[in-house]
Amino acid sequence: MPTFSFSIFSRSRWIWPDSHHWDLHNSYALFRKTFDLSVVPARASLWITADQSYRLHINGRFIARGPARGFQSSWPYDELDIAEHLRPGRNVIAVRAYNPGFSNFQYITQGFAGLLVAARWKDFELVSDSTWRARRQTSVSGDTVPSSVQLFPQEHIDLRLEPSGDWTASDFDDSTWSSPPERPWNSGPWFSLASRGIPMMDERDRSPVALLGSGSGPCAPHYMRVRDVVALRMTEDRSHRPITPPVDFTPLVITTSGPGIFRSYLFDFGKTTVGNLVFTVEGAIGGEIIDTHLGETLDAASLTIDQSNSSGSRIAFGDRLICRAGDQSHRFHHHYGFRYLELTVRDASAPLRVTVALNWVGYPLPRHGAFSSSNPALERIWEACAWTQQCCSLDAYVDTPWREQAQWWGDARVQAWNTFYLNGDTRLFRRGIAQIAAQTTPDDLTYGHAPTMAHSCVLPDFTVIWFLTIWDYFWQTGSTEPFLAHRETVLGALDYFKRKTDPDSGLVTYDDRFWLFLDWTEIHKDGTPTLLNLWLLLALDKLVILHREAGLHIDAAPLEARAALLRSALAKLVGADGLLRDGLDRQNQLVDSSSIHSQVLGLAANIPGLDATAIEQTLLLPFIRDELRPKATPSAYWITYVFTALTERGHGAEVVRFIERHWSAMADHGTTWENFTPERGVESHSHAWSAHPLFHLMQTVGGVAQAEPAWKKIAFRPIFIGHHARTIVPTPHGPITAAWQRTAAGRIDVELSLPAGITAEVILPGQPALTTTGTYVATVQEIVPA
Numbered sequence: 001m002p003t004f005s006f007s008i009f010s011r012s013r014w015i016w017p018d019s020h021h022w023d024l025h026n027s028y029a030l031f032r033k034t035f036d037l038s039v040v041p042a043r044a045s046l047w048i049t050a051d052q053s054y055r056l057h058i059n060g061r062f063i064a065r066g067p068a069r070g071f072q073s074s075w076p077y078d079e080l081d082i083a084e085h086l087r088p089g090r091n092v093i094a095v096r097a098y099n100p101g102f103s104n105f106q107y108i109t110q111g112f113a114g115l116l117v118a119a120r121w122k123d124f125e126l127v128s129d130s131t132w133r134a135r136r137q138t139s140v141s142g143d144t145v146p147s148s149v150q151l152f153p154q155e156h157i158d159l160r161l162e163p164s165g166d167w168t169a170s171d172f173d174d175s176t177w178s179s180p181p182e183r184p185w186n187s188g189p190w191f192s193l194a195s196r197g198i199p200m201m202d203e204r205d206r207s208p209v210a211l212l213g214s215g216s217g218p219c220a221p222h223y224m225r226v227r228d229v230v231a232l233r234m235t236e237d238r239s240h241r242p243i244t245p246p247v248d249f250t251p252l253v254i255t256t257s258g259p260g261i262f263r264s265y266l267f268d269f270g271k272t273t274v275g276n277l278v279f280t281v282e283g284a285i286g287g288e289i290i291d292t293h294l295g296e297t298l299d300a301a302s303l304t305i306d307q308s309n310s311s312g313s314r315i316a317f318g319d320r321l322i323c324r325a326g327d328q329s330h331r332f333h334h335h336y337g338f339r340y341l342e343l344t345v346r347d348a349s350a351p352l353r354v355t356v357a358l359n360w361v362g363y364p365l366p367r368h369g370a371f372s373s374s375n376p377a378l379e380r381i382w383e384a385c386a387w388t389q390q391c392c393s394l395d396a397y398v399d400t401p402w403r404e405q406a407q408w409w410g411d412a413r414v415q416a417w418n419t420f421y422l423n424g425d426t427r428l429f430r431r432g433i434a435q436i437a438a439q440t441t442p443d444d445l446t447y448g449h450a451p452t453m454a455h456s457c458v459l460p461d462f463t464v465i466w467f468l469t470i471w472d473y474f475w476q477t478g479s480t481e482p483f484l485a486h487r488e489t490v491l492g493a494l495d496y497f498k499r500k501t502d503p504d505s506g507l508v509t510y511d512d513r514f515w516l517f518l519d520w521t522e523i524h525k526d527g528t529p530t531l532l533n534l535w536l537l538l539a540l541d542k543l544v545i546l547h548r549e550a551g552l553h554i555d556a557a558p559l560e561a562r563a564a565l566l567r568s569a570l571a572k573l574v575g576a577d578g579l580l581r582d583g584l585d586r587q588n589q590l591v592d593s594s595s596i597h598s599q600v601l602g603l604a605a606n607i608p609g610l611d612a613t614a615i616e617q618t619l620l621l622p623f624i625r626d627e628l629r630p631k632a633t634p635s636a637y638w639i640t641y642v643f644t645a646l647t648e649r650g651h652g653a654e655v656v657r658f659i660e661r662h663w664s665a666m667a668d669h670g671t672t673w674e675n676f677t678p679e680r681g682v683e684s685h686s687h688a689w690s691a692h693p694l695f696h697l698m699q700t701v702g703g704v705a706q707a708e709p710a711w712k713k714i715a716f717r718p719i720f721i722g723h724h725a726r727t728i729v730p731t732p733h734g735p736i737t738a739a740w741q742r743t744a745a746g747r748i749d750v751e752l753s754l755p756a757g758i759t760a761e762v763i764l765p766g767q768p769a770l771t772t773t774g775t776y777v778a779t780v781q782e783i784v785p786a
Contacts, residue, residue, distance in 0.1 A: 008047050009077075009193065012127040013182035014114035016097075017134040020183055021112045024101035026144060026153045028137035028333070030167060031095040031115055032174045033126070040086045041121040049077035050097040050115045051190065052107050055333060057094040057168035058085040062331065064203065065361065068196040068395035068431070069407070071438055071451055072110045072189040076196040093117070093126075094168040096137075098152075098333055103453030105150035105406040106396070110189035133177035137162075145228040148313045150404040150454075152334050154229060156320040159328055160286060198427045199364050201395065206275065206358040208267035208341065211249040213240025213303040215264045216257065219346055223260075229291040230307065230316040233344060240266045240303035251282065251353040254345050263348065266303055267341040267356060271670030272296060272686040274391050274401040275360040276335045279321060282353040286325035289346040290354065293318045294338035296402050297680040305340050306681035313403050315681070323352075335361050337391060337401025337686055339670075363393035368730035369422045371698050374723035377660050378697055380667040385694035388671040389418045392688035396432055399449075400674070400684035406449040409436050409462045410517065411689040413469050414640055418688060420476055421695040424730030429473060430482060436466050437486040444492030445514065458514045463493050464535040471542035477732060478710030480550040490543065497536055498562075505588055506569030507533050520675060523632040524582035524591050530573055531582070534601035537566045541605070571608040578611020579619075582632075595632040596623055600645045612649070620646055624654045626661070636662075636675050636690035643696050652700035652719045659693045666690070702727030703752075704738050707761065716752050717763040720782060733757040743779075752776040 014020065017029050048056060049067045056063045063085060070076040099113035117128040139161035144154040165172050186192070217237040226232045249267075257263050277292060294317035295305035308315070317336050343356065371382045392398050396407040397415040409432070416429040439450040441458055446466050448459040467490060470483050483490075500508050507528045510516055516525045516532065523531060540563035547556035573581045579594035580602040599615040622628035624646060634642050643655045666672045672691045674684040699705045703718025704727060711731040716738065718725070724741035734755030741749050753775050754760055762776060763769045765783045 008118045009185040012116055012118040012185045013129045014116050015128050015180035016113045017136045017180050024099050024113050026142045027099045028140045029097050030135050032133045034092045044083040044121050046080050046082045047118045052099045055096045060169040069106045074192045074194040075190045077193050090170045092170040100152050105452050108451045130179045130182050133174040134180040135177045147317050148315045148403050154319050155332050158322040159324040197431045201361045202364045204360045206360045209270040210268040212268050213242050213266045215240040219260050219262050228316050229318040229320050230293050233293050238304040251355040254348050254352040257348045259347050262344050262346045264344040269339055272339045274337045275358040276332045278331045278357040278359050280329040280355040282327045284323035285350050288323040288348050290321045291344040293342040294336050295340050296685040298340050308681040311682045362390055365390050365423045368424055370728040373725045381663045381693050382697050384667040385691035388688045388691040391686050400686050408449045410465050414692050415688045418691050418694045421698050433482050437489045443496045459517045464539050467539035475709050483546045519638040520635040521632045523595050527586045528584035530598045534605055537605045574609035578614040600641050624658050640692040656700050656721055698727045701725045704729045713759045716760045746782045748780050750778045
């Protein structure tokens with residue numbers, strides 16, 4: 001990523017109340033700077049960052065959050081044009097900043113916290129320094145459990161300990177706040193800064209769509225002081241009575257309960273959404289407790305959020321607000337992915353009014369791509385996939401906004417493909433490629449996600465997939481820039497695989513220090529796994545091309561020779577039946593199994609001796625028809641590679657029918673899942689690694705498949721399922737539009753519109769293949785199989 005050379009921050013200072021490196025565990029801080037403007041500039045760029053995060057307010061209005069996740073060695077900063085939020089006269093910039101004081105699955109602490117701000121508008125200069133006013137938020141408990149193993153702690157705030165009034169307003173009295181200590185802008189650990197490289201997040205206000213139920217009961221003992229509000233609720237009656245008919249809940253009127261009694265309310269946001277809750281409370285006496293519990297799924301009988309105490313992620317999505325007397329509002333800091341909100345109000349000694357809102361957040365993904373079909377099930381599946389991709393697009397491609405929010409790179413590859421067809425944006429992908437390259441082991445393997453403290457999440461196969469995503473970026477854009485930027489990291493990791501190659505078999509062996517993922521299924525991993533070697537072979541083939549595209553022909557030759565040796569070694573694992581075995585055991589003996597996974601990648605890698613017909617007839621087609629369920633069944637993630645293999649071999653209709661059967665339940669839910677039958681409360685119901693029908697439907701029913709780098713050429717081969725279909729695919733050259741519709745007498749009208757710079761090979765039933773540009777229109781006679 002580009003580093004910052006001439007810095008607007010040169011006169012700014014990192015600031016933090018009391019100390020930059022003391023008592024940081026779950027630390028919140030407030031900052032204010034008032035200033036006067038005689039004239040508001042037409043453009044007012046504000047540069048801002050914080051370690052770990054900030055929420056920016058100007059003149060009482062929430063503006064933005066940031067920065068994007070990163071590493072302190074080149075810490076990301078944001079640039080915002082705030083002109084529309086300024087006014088002549090007195091203005092105030094108010095910032096709530098946060099530092100967890102520990103590392104997790106998206107942040108690595110260096111033991112320091114800070115806020116850095118700069119602006120120059122003609123003769124006016126604004127810098128963060130000791131003239132700002134700041135205070136630690138001791139009203140927020142520093143001793144709460146993480147909301148999951150992978151995320152930040154729950155936020156428990158006691159507004160009775162906060163000063164009255166709106167601290168983000170220009171007329172707020174901050175005279176009792178302190179002058180924060182300073183550190184130079186380029187001091188450690190932030191020796192260098194870098195532009196975030198991606199747009200600021202979209203921020204929107206949303207509200208629940210329904211109030212489903214209510215409940216009440218005695219509070220559990222010790223409810224007033226807890227570390228985990230979700231664990232507290234698990235000891236109480238969590239059931240809710242349905243509310244019929246629907247009632248107005250804006251605001252929600254909470255009747256008096258008295259001390260030691262709770263009233264709970266179950267809200268539905270309609271589908272999985274992502275954001276942080278915002279509460280407006282009216283009429284509080286003071287001391288009322290409002291607890292939240294968030295979840296993706298619901299037990300319909302008892303109207304309780306699905307919650308598991310046995311989850312390895314120890315999911316505990318919830319926060320707490322203790323009211324002060326009077327009216328108040330609070331915007332929680334961290335965003336969660338969820339659908340259902342349980343609001344539990346305790347100790348209401350008088351009627352209370354609470355307005356529940358959500359500050360929705362997401363990467364800006366305007367839909368430049370589209371898919372429509374006469375089959376409503378396919379349309380609903382496509383929509384669920386598109387929304388899932390939106391939910392999983394934050395400051396990084398995240399596996400799920402629920403549970404983890406980690407930038408898992410095997411997932412990110414699929415998400416990039418989704419994005420290319422949905423929107424065409426490559427920036428989030430490019431940033432992720434760089435972040436994966438930035439964190440490696442002493443063996444030069446990349447981590448499974450980054451930034452991260454998860455040393456148990458080094459996945460050798462995800463390192464190889466990282467190689468392939470550099471190819472994917474080239475395939476989408478035609479640019480070798482990421483390859484050249486990260487070539488040394490690639491070569492270092494290739495050396496690791498060379499060191500792990502068994503001299504007898506010529507194959508890479510399993511390294512039990514690391515997690516060899518391959519797929520969520522029972523596939524051979526110990527000893528010498530075929531699948532890992534196939535991934536490496538595919539990557540070597542692509543790296544040879546990238547070297548040549550970059551003009552590094554001499555360096556391509558040894559990689560090509562290495563690929564040839566590996567291909568020959570893998571060919572020795574092909575059985576007499578023409579199927580590729582899944583590897584060798586620890587004694588270098590051939591294992592008996594021949595998984596779908598190995599056959600799919602074996603075909604892609606052109607392994608000599610494979611019998612493509614036998615693979616199709618004995619494995620792939622029976623599987624896609626639900627006639628075969630092997631022990632190593634491809635997951636909802638990995639099956640995307642099966643779909644591609646079958647579509648390329650003329651079985652796209654089988655793929656579409658499989659998608660309709662197995663993704664309809666996900667479409668009913670509104671988002672795609674971690675696997676086909678996820679355990680509620682444990683496994684994710686918002687996983688974009690299974691949202692790939694988004695592009696598979698556009699390639700099959702829509703007929704548009706990329707055939708050359710940078711979309712210079714496509715293959716147009718629509719599959720006529722239903723009465724009509726239409727798709728729009730964004731490309732670097734402009735949108736491709738394809739449509740077809742059945743007419744009388746078994747005829748089908750077809751139209752393809754190509755932007756300049758793209759050539760299409762058109763393959764339609766009963767007609768010779770042809771090449772075209774611009775607009776192509778045809779009528780074909782449908783061929784009915786005998």
